Amino acid sequence: MPYEWTSPPQSTPQTMRLWAHNSLPPRGMAAFVLATFTLISIPVLPLLGSPLLWVLLPFTLAAVWALYAALQFNYRARQISEELFLGEAEARLTRFNPKGDVQEWVCNRYWVQATKYDRDGPIPHYVTLRGQGREVEIGSFLSEEERITLFDDLQRALKR
Incomplete structure (x- = not known):
């Protein structure tokens, strides 16, 4: 309660x-963001050494950053x-x-x-x-x- x-x-x-x-403590949030980054990076790994990597990399990083920012905003609002x-x-x-x-x-x-x-x-x-x-x-x-x-x-x- x-x-x-x-x-x-x-x-x-x-x-x-x-x-x-708060169902997601700060440590759990860090683990979730790291797991999300790892899973999003798996499809990008075959593109190492290809110019297409530089096209997709900003979008994958932006997705991880947006997820992190949304979780931080929610955490602050719950204080x-x-x-x-x-x-x-x-x-x-x-x-x-x-x-x-x-x-x-x-x-x-x-x-x-x-x-x-x-x-x-x-x-x-x-x-x-x-x-x-x-x-x-x-x-x-x-x-x-x-x-x-x-x-x-x-x-x-x-x-x-």
């Missing part, structure tokens, strides 16, 4: 950390995390965006409500926190099943 309570569920100040799931703090009197949601900016929402814990929009939100099972005149999303980068579980966990935590 790409979220966890970093404090015991029975304790009063509770903290939950959420992060985007998003959120932290929910539920104290005695306040609830605070902090979102750390991929570009480095930080967004924060603070509310009196008594007024916080977790809401799940099954079909009305931008994504299925859209989970939000509402309070102090604002409604903020939480865990939008999680999978559908994870958002359902997150909503249940939030309901339990907010009832205490």
Whole structure:
């Protein structure tokens, strides 16, 4: 599960950390790009010493570079995390965006409500926190099943 309570569920100040799931770690990405380069190079090997090699080589290198650039872009976009703090009197949601900016929402814990929009939100099972005149999303980068579980966990935590 790409979220966890970093404090015991029975304790009063509770903290939950959420992060985007990265199925391909940096080492796996390097191995994949190397394997792709190797496999793309196999048809080019018979052309060694031929002028046709210089015609095909830029295209093969461009394909490998485009694959690497797309994977890097995706990896950077997935560097998003959120932290929910539920104290005695306040609830605070902090979102750390991929570009480095930080967004924060603070509310009196008594007024916080977790809401799940099954079909009305931008994504299925859209989970939000509402309070102090604002409604903020939480865990939008999680999978559908994870958002359902997150909503249940939030309901339990907010009832205490």
